[in-house]
Amino acid sequence: MIEARQVTLQYQDDTLALQDVNLSIKPGDLVYITGPSGSGKTSLLKLFMGIEYPTSGILTVMGQTVKKGETAGIRRLRRSIGPVFQEFKLIKGRTVMENVMTGMRFLGMRKKDIREAAAYALDRVGLGHKKTSLVENLSWGEAQRVAIARAVARKPSIILADEPTGNLDHDNAVNIMEILKSFRDSNTAVIITTHATHLIGQEADAMYIRIDNGHLTINRRA
Amino acid sequence: MKSFFRNFGYYLSETWKIIRLNLASNIVSVLGTALILFLFGLVMAGSGIGSRLVAMLNEEAEISAYFDEEVTVKEAQALVDYTEKLDGVRSARLVSEEEARDRMKEILGEEASILELFEDNPFEAYMEIRIYMDSMEAVMKRVQDLEGISYVRDNREVLDQVERLTGALRIMGLLMTLAVGFTTFIIISHMIRQGIYNNREQINTLRLLGAPNGFIGIPYVIAGLLLTIVGGALASLGISVLIVKAYSGMQGTLPFIPLPPRTELTGYINLLIISVSFLLGFFGSLFGLSSIRNDGSGR
Numbered sequence: 001m002i003e004a005r006q007v008t009l010q011y012q013d014d015t016l017a018l019q020d021v022n023l024s025i026k027p028g029d030l031v032y033i034t035g036p037s038g039s040g041k042t043s044l045l046k047l048f049m050g051i052e053y054p055t056s057g058i059l060t061v062m063g064q065t066v067k068k069g070e071t072a073g074i075r076r077l078r079r080s081i082g083p084v085f086q087e088f089k090l091i092k093g094r095t096v097m098e099n100v101m102t103g104m105r106f107l108g109m110r111k112k113d114i115r116e117a118a119a120y121a122l123d124r125v126g127l128g129h130k131k132t133s134l135v136e137n138l139s140w141g142e143a144q145r146v147a148i149a150r151a152v153a154r155k156p157s158i159i160l161a162d163e164p165t166g167n168l169d170h171d172n173a174v175n176i177m178e179i180l181k182s183f184r185d186s187n188t189a190v191i192i193t194t195h196a197t198h199l200i201g202q203e204a205d206a207m208y209i210r211i212d213n214g215h216l217t218i219n220r221r222a
Numbered sequence: 223m224k225s226f227f228r229n230f231g232y233y234l235s236e237t238w239k240i241i242r243l244n245l246a247s248n249i250v251s252v253l254g255t256a257l258i259l260f261l262f263g264l265v266m267a268g269s270g271i272g273s274r275l276v277a278m279l280n281e282e283a284e285i286s287a288y289f290d291e292e293v294t295v296k297e298a299q300a301l302v303d304y305t306e307k308l309d310g311v312r313s314a315r316l317v318s319e320e321e322a323r324d325r326m327k328e329i330l331g332e333e334a335s336i337l338e339l340f341e342d343n344p345f346e347a348y349m350e351i352r353i354y355m356d357s358m359e360a361v362m363k364r365v366q367d368l369e370g371i372s373y374v375r376d377n378r379e380v381l382d383q384v385e386r387l388t389g390a391l392r393i394m395g396l397l398m399t400l401a402v403g404f405t406t407f408i409i410i411s412h413m414i415r416q417g418i419y420n421n422r423e424q425i426n427t428l429r430l431l432g433a434p435n436g437f438i439g440i441p442y443v444i445a446g447l448l449l450t451i452v453g454g455a456l457a458s459l460g461i462s463v464l465i466v467k468a469y470s471g472m473q474g475t476l477p478f479i480p481l482p483p484r485t486e487l488t489g490y491i492n493l494l495i496i497s498v499s500f501l502l503g504f505f506g507s508l509f510g511l512s513s514i515r516n517d518g519s520g521r
């Protein structure tokens with residue numbers, strides 16, 4: 001599903017964000033990515049959804065090679081991804097419901113299904129009562145949960161959640177982790193970055209990636 | 223196409239948000255577009271009337287032949303009868319001195335009283351010959367050579383003048399069309415660019431979610447179309463009012479100008495303005511949309 005061979009990422013300003021990344025992620029995998037701030041967690045997710053391209057090495061996601069000149073293919077790939085951005089990237093001036101629905105409007109879904117999926121996802125993250133609020137009026141924790149609802153409502157093949165519990169209290173955080181992990185059942189690969197190591201479960205079959213300064217250490221067990 | 227209709231409500235509400243975000247400058251753009259299209263309509267109406275006039279004058283080509291002094295009324299009538307049978311002549315008629323004077327009276331209208339100053343009728347009888355335009359030369363030559371005809375006058379001068387005027391109007395129309403096209407195009411594509419710039423964050427997010435460019439761009443195209451068409455509608459309204467006013471005015475003062483039927487003219491101008499604004503709105507917004515592609519992040 002995601003295959004990386006000797007991938008490095010160097011930004012324009014010469015920052016070497018990731019070095020020699022080799023990994024293979026399968027459908028239904030649960031992947032925890034940890035590491036201190038600035039270690040390269042977000043950069044890795046950016047590669048997975050084609051926001052950045054590998055400086056060297058080969059990266060394919062769901063059969064799509066991530067590299068320059070593949071704009072159309074990468075755009076298509078993103079429709080199969082449920083992204084939770086660290087800074088949420090909600091659309092201002094729209095309601096909570098509208099934000100979640102917008103993520104599904106170009107997936108060929110029927111209007112009724114879009115509405116139902118959005119309402120269901122919002123109920124699950126505990127925001128069923130905020131559907132008609134404008135997103136700019138939400139607290140950080142609420143906004144984060146809208147971002148999560150938008151990502152999961154579209155039933156993606158890959159969930160890329162960048163510090164999805166960063167602004168949540170413990171109970172909410174545990175709940176969100178459970179929701180994200182539940183998508184494994186439908187063969188979705190669930191990839192979560194966090195520096196809150198206490199939230200990381202002890203699933204025997206999970207994959208644990210530790211990043212230090214752009215270097216990955218991968219374990220199949222914690 | 224199916225997804226276009228499925229998302230139609232969404233597109234319209236996005237369109238409204240795009241327009242509202244920059245309402246004041248969008249209103250100014252619409253008024254500017256309306257003014258430009260109004261001027262365009264005006265020139266097109268003028269050249270439409272001119273072309274029709276030329277066509278009519280061409281059809282109604284007419285020459286006047288004046289008799290030698292010693293020709294009697296009887297001889298004159300014989301000349302008329304002869305001329306009538308010539309090739310290229312539609313009809314020939316004798317206009318008597320009295321009729322000539324009456325005609326001038328009519329043209330002069332209120333100033334006709336100056337004719338009272340003449341003791342004798344200053345007008346002479348002549349032959350009015352209506353001919354087919356393409357045989358103008360030949361007929362003139364034949365009539366000129368007839369015994370008893372002193373000279374022949376044609377209305378080509380008038381025709382030439384009207385034709386020149388119409389030609390100028392047509393060129394102006396063409397230049398105007400180019401100017402209108404160019405200006406409206408710039409206004410609209412700038413408006414769209416502005417909208418895209420203001421919404422760059424949202425556009426970037428949509429791309430990250432995998433939205434196709436069509437999905438992202440359609441509300442902008444609808445916005446551009448809507449604004450130009452509103453401009454066009456305002457222009458049409460203005461032109462229609464003006465034409466109605468002008469027609470009722472002209473009927474009093476210039477009764478001899480053969481104007482096209484009013485509804486025909488307004489219909490033609492309105493159709494022209496609306497289709498021009500539709501095309502410009504569509505292509506202007508598409509052009510403006512091209513700036514979506516090169517704004518860097520989000521790929």
Ligand SMILES: Nc1ncnc2c1ncn2[C@@H]1O[C@H](COP(=O)(O)OP(=O)(O)O)[C@@H](O)[C@H]1O
Pocket residue numbers: 011012013015016017035036037038039040041042043044
């Ligand atoms: N667009 C960028 N241009 C240059 N350097 C960047 C850019 N994005 C991130 N970096 C740098 O790359 C490193 C990894 O950043 P990031 O992946 O955001 O870390 P994390 O998500 O683990 O906090 C940091 O040193 C950061 O400053």
Ligand SMILES: [Mg+2]
Pocket residue numbers: 041042043086162
């Ligand atoms: Mg980060």
